[in-house]
Amino acid sequence: MSQCKRSCVASLSVSGRFSYMFGDLDAAEPGRVEALKDLNPPCLAAPEGILRREARPFPLRERILGRLPQPGSSFGLVTKTEEMSACIVRT
Numbered sequence: 001m002s003q004c005k006r007s008c009v010a011s012l013s014v015s016g017r018f019s020y021m022f023g024d025l026d027a028a029e030p031g032r033v034e035a036l037k038d039l040n041p042p043c044l045a046a047p048e049g050i051l052r053r054e055a056r057p058f059p060l061r062e063r064i065l066g067r068l069p070q071p072g073s074s075f076g077l078v079t080k081t082e083e084m085s086a087c088i089v090r091t
Contacts, residue, residue, distance in 0.1 A: 009065070010036055017049025018075075019068040022060055035059040048075055 007026060013019040020039070025032050035057035042056075043049045048070065053061050069075060 012036070012039055012043060014040075014043060014049060016070055017043055017046075018051075018070060018073070020051075020064065021066040021068070022063040023065040024063055029059075031057075031059045048073060050075060 007024055009021065009023045010025055011019060011021045020043075022036075025036075027033055038057045039051075039060060042051055046055070050067075053064075056064070
């Protein structure tokens with residue numbers, strides 16, 4: 001991953017679920033590696049893998065760089081490609 005200003009970056013990607021990217025992780029800091037492992041069960045249990053901040057393990061709550069929807073997501077905050085193309089202003 002091209003996150004050169006971030007000390008360490010990790011990503012979680014599961015088929016049919018949102019993908020998450022975390023940065024500024026220090027593997028030597030207590031709890032970081034375990035937090036990444038602990039993220040998997042709630043992500044698998046949540047609809048589409050959508051985890052609110054408070055549902056993520058504490059060491060990862062302030063380290064999120066991105067949350068990417070799965071293709072075809074039905075989550076309300078995800079704008080469909082067709083809807084986006086209607087918003088494009090052509091000059």
